[in-house]
Amino acid sequence: MLHDRKGMALVLTLLAVSFMVAVTVQLGSSVNWQMQAAATQSDIVQLDAMLLSGLHLAQAALLADQRENQYDSAFDRWGTFDVEVLAALFPGGKLDVQVTDLSGLLQINALVLTTEEKKQQEQQNKKNKNGTGQQQDEEKQQRELWQRFLKNTAGLEKEEDILSLLDSLVDWIDEDDEERENGAEKTYYSSQSPPYAPANRPVLLPEELFLIKGWDKLLRRESEDDDTEEAAKKAAAIIQYLSAAGEEGTINLNTAPVQVLQALHEQMTEELATKLVEFRQAEENKDKLEELDWYKQIPGFPGDIVFDNELVTVSSSWFKVTVDAEFKGLQRTGIGVIHRMDNQEQELLWWKAE
Structure with missing residues (x-):
């Protein structure tokens, strides 16, 4: 024991x-x-x-x-x-x-004037007795700029396709629920799966375009010929030239990429835009970039191409x-x-x- x-x-x-x-x-x-x-x-x-x-x-x-x-x-x-x-x-x-x-990029939100900007325009128009002409001119300038960009960079040839993209984008940004001729508002987005509503405010990030009618297909390039990797590259090729910051609509000539420079004028080609980039990269031309029309000093640059001063700048914000x-x-x-x-x-x- x-x-x-x-x-x-x-x-x-x-x-x-x-x-x-x-x-x-x-x-x-x-x-x-x-x-x-x-x-x-x-x-x-x-x-x-x-x-x-x-x-x-x-x-x-x-x-x-x-x-x-x-x-x-x-x-x-x-x-x-x-x-x-x-x-x-x-x-x-x-x-x-x-x-x-x-x-130096295209400002997405410049396509639509803010409420405050519209009030200022209305007051200015009353003083000048011009009605809504100035406001329409600014919006027209931006639309034409985007039309050239989408045609050149996105390869869109049909005018109705471009107008549909722009109308849908403007409908997404503006504050009202009035659907433009080729645009989309609540009726369209509520029919999606899952349903959602248009923002009716300025775009916060360029990637928000994936939510907008027509832009989702454009950025993803939905077709049987595109694999996922190639489609992603094409989407990035467009988005990288867009900015959600700023609403002035002016583009800095000193920093804009070739694709944006090409959209500044109907007669601008990729070759001419490349000449602008080469000129501004040369050390000896550094001080010339202070002038808004420095591009006129480029040898061989067409004299009939003059950028609208309302669309370009040489300073950045x-x-x-x-x-x-x-x-x-x-x-x-x-x-x-x-x-x-x-x-x-x-x-x-x-x-x-x-």
């Missing part, structure tokens, strides 16, 4: 020791995990700090450039950031800052900032849009880190 009790005590002792070892191992593992998690969280905080630093650098460059001159081009301070300087700011980490001029940060194997990207105003103040419209 005594022998059995001693054996049982030994077994219980071994069980107790095994339990304590297991608890100790578990506790050690938990402590290590918590230490690792704390270290990782610290690295993430460092990454967020790097992203905000990149954003502030972009804002500082935009302000410095605005104080230096009144026109914008790729030669400006915000156009390039010194890689070595950025590397010195965060030893052990990498920081990349890219600023894209959105004023809207910029996209992309900041990439890397620290201890972790990576984060911050993207935002800045509105730089004439009074040298800036408004950060949105910012997201991913």
